[in-house]
Amino acid sequence: MATSYFAERATPASQDLLSPASPAPGAASRGSNALSARITSVLSASYADLEIRDALETLDARGVQNTADTRRQLRLDVQKEVIQCNGEVVKDFGQVAEQLKRIGTAISSLNKCCDEMRGHIAAANRETGPVLEEATSLMQQKKQAETKQQILNAFNSHFLISEDEITILTSTAEPVNEEFFQTLTRVKKIHHDCQVLLGTEDQRLGLEVLERSSRQINAAYQKLYRWIQREFKTLDLENLQINASVRRSLRVLAERPTLFQNCLDSFAEARENILSDSFHAALTGHTSESQNLVTKPIEFQAHDPLRYVGDMLAWAHSTTVSEREALEVLFISDGDEIKRSIQAGLESEPWLREEGEREVFDGRKALNQLVSRDLTGVARLLRQRTEQVIQSHDDATLAYKIANLIGFYNSTFVKLLGAGSEVLEVFDALESSAMRQFRANMRDHVAAVQGDLAVAPANLSPPDFLEEALQMLRTLAKSYDTSIAPVDSNDDGFHTVLAEILDPFMSGCENLGKGLAAPDKNIFALNCLMAVKTALTPYSFAKDRLSELEDTIGEHTAQLVEYQHQYLTYTSGLGTLLEALSDISNTAESLKTIPELDAFKPDALVGASQQLDEFLPSALIDAAENLKRLQNRTIVQNITGEAAERFCEEFEFVESKVVAADDLLYREEEDEQDETTTALRNLFPRTSGEIRVLLS
Structure with a gap:
């Protein structure tokens, strides 16, 4: 519409410019300039401006046509419409003013009512003020009372x-x-x-x-x-239900260490009396209440002293195990509860804490101490009865067996009660007493045997007192092996037995052998030593003594080997030849002098060869005959074989010297073409190979 408007607007202007009735040229130029300015102004205007765009849209909405009448009446129409609108607005505002007047009248009436109400309220406040203050005070007092009541109820219920x-x-x-x-x-x-x-x-x-x-x-x-x-x-230690209540009570009472310790003392005293009565009843069959037991008493059942002591120790061990298990349930089953309770008690009562004390309560240690105290009466009665058995018998073997038995139970009780138990002192004392009795009995036995020592047996076998001592030694070694050895690897304990039961008799045998000549002295010593070795070999704890015996046996064996070697050497006639060759060296000059020696002259050498031939067939038999009273045939063979070997080595030495001398002499004779000299080998024809075959 805007385009058509400007087109219609521009057309009349152009027509006016070309019309014949146009003004004069001066007026026309001014009109043309005004029009140009207007056109320029219109064209220079920005139609993107919001106000122009809104104006155009308004014109378009009114449906205005771009005509000359319309353009002339547009302003008037617009102003007329504006005047009409203003008139309507004035009319509406008049109505509003009337409404505002009515509202003002209503507000004045309301303000008057409010003033009257304020007066009534102020009068009411003046009349009710004291009552409200009193009511507020009463409410506060009630609240305070309720709070105090709650505090009192809470205090009473808690404290x-x-x-x-x-x-x-x-x-x-x-x-x-x-x-x-x-x-x-x-x-x-x-x-x-x-x-x-x-x-x-x-x-x-x-x-x-x-x-x-x-x-x-x-x-x-x-x-x-x-x-x-x-x-x-x-207290019935076997009743778990009772033990549970007592355990809890002890755990609670431990918070008072003094009372707890007093309870333990009372309990230990009561258990000591109970166990002492039980042990006495097990021994005699009668209790303190004069009631007979169903089981047979130990004193009537064990006739053997060793079994009697063993039964008493077994009863004590069984009772200790039962007592420890029961008390472990009573005092240790709750873990560290008692320890924590005692710690809490010491913290609340610091004056009970000892200076420098670090560990408050050790359950295991306390258990061991309590069991030891419970067994004090049993240990005392056991010591009395065992010492009576030890002192009333003179058998050294019995005393040693009792000592071993006590030592075995001593090591067992160490595991049960710990190394610091007072009961172990009783076992140590009993073991020492039994060992003292053993040594005393052995000294008496040795003194009695030494008076009967005379001469060695004719067959050079171990004397009767040594056989008796070895039999006793086997018994004691077996007792030691079945008691101490599996428990304690320390073998020093058996050295005391050897010193008491073996060394005196070995000394006696040595004294008997001093009166014998060689080789009987060595044969007698070897027979005695081999008997001792045979008795000790099965036991590993006697290895040190066996090593000493081996050394001594080796010394006597070496002496017999030397004796047999001397016998073979001089009986065969080889000794004379060896003595003659003692000064001969391996030099040619020295070897040439061998035929000049007396022992190697033809007659003497032939005689030595004949003596050797007569000796060789029965050499080993004759040599073994010298050792026929040596009871160990293996040693006889070894000694004879070693002596024969040394004899063969010496024969090889003589043979080598003879062959060397013959070689030198024959070479000289060949050079001098002299064959008058007889070869030494022809006079002494035996070879070392033949000797070894005959003596093998």
Whole structure:
């Protein structure tokens, strides 16, 4: 529409410019300039401006046609419309003004009512003010009273216990049951929470509650202490239900270390009496209540002294194991509960803590000490009976067997009770007493045997007293091997036995051998030594003594080998030749002098060869005949064989010298063409190979 508007607008202007009735040229130029300026102004306007665009849209909406009448009337129409709109607005505002007047009248009426109401309210406030203040004060007092009541109820429920609970806690007529422990736990908590009360400004209440709870706790512990003591007197260690209640009571009582220790002392004393009566009943068959037992008493059943002592020790061991197991359930099954309770008690009672004490309570150590104290009476009675058995018998073997048996049980009790147990002192004393009795009996036996020593047996066999000693030694070694050796690897204990039971008799044999000539002296010594070696060989704990015996046997064997070697050398005639060759060296000049020696002259050498030939067929038999009283045939063969070997080596030496001398002499004769000299080999024809065959 804007385009058509400008087109229609431009057309009349152009027509006016070309019309004949146009003004004069001056006026025309001014009109043309005005038009040009107008056109320029219109064309220079920005049609993108919002106001122009809105105006054009308004014209377009009104449906205005671009005509000359319309353009002339447009302003008037617009102004007319504006005047009409203003008139309507004025009319509407008049109505609004009338409404505002009515509203002002209503507001004035409301303000008057409000003023009247304010007056009435102020009068009412003046009349009800004191009542409200009094009511507010009463409400505050009520609230404070309710708060105090709640605090009092909370205090009574937390810091006070009822009379029934006090009776349960302190009365000895009431049992020690779950209610007792619950009440005690609650009173302990009250006692602990009193610290909160002591931290307030008014400490009187806290002190009173603290004092009351302390009295109640002390009374409860006294009741628990007396109840445990009564239970200990009739305690059945096999009843697990009873043990559970006693265990809990002990765990609680441990918070009072003094009372706990007193209970342990009372328990140990009661158990000591019970176990002593039981041991006496097991020995004699009668209890302190004069009741006969079903089992046969040890004193009537064990006729052998060793079995009697063994039965007593076995009873003590069995009782110790049972006692330890029962007390372990009683004191150790709860883990470290007792230790923690004692620690808590020492923290609350620091004056009970010893200076430098680090470990408060060791359950295992305390258990071992308690079991040891329980067995004190049994150990005392066991020591009396065992010492009576040891001192009433003169048998050294029996005394040593008893010592070994006690040593075995001693090592067993060390594992059960620990190394610091007082019961072990009894076992050590009994073992020492038995060993003293053993040594005394052995010295008496040796003294009696030494008076009967005369001469060695004709067959050079071990004397009877040595055989008897070896038989006793086997018995003692077997006893030692079955008792101590599997437990203790230390073999020093058997050296004492050897020193007491073997060395004196070996010395006696040595004294008997001093009166014999060679080789009987060595044969007798070897027979005795081999008998001792045979007796000790099965036992590893005698290895040191066996090593000493081997050395001594080797010395005597070497002496017999030397004797046999001398016999073979001089009986065969070879000794004369060896003595003659003792000064001969391996030089040619020295070897040439061999035929000039007396032993190597033809007649003497032929005689030596004949003597050797006569000796060789029966040489080994004759040599073995010298050792026929040596009981170990293996040693006889070894000695004879070694002597024969040395004989063969010496024969080879003589043979080598003879052959060397013949070689030198024959070479000289060949050079001098002289064959008058007889070869030494022809006079002494035996070879070392033949000798070895004949002596093999």
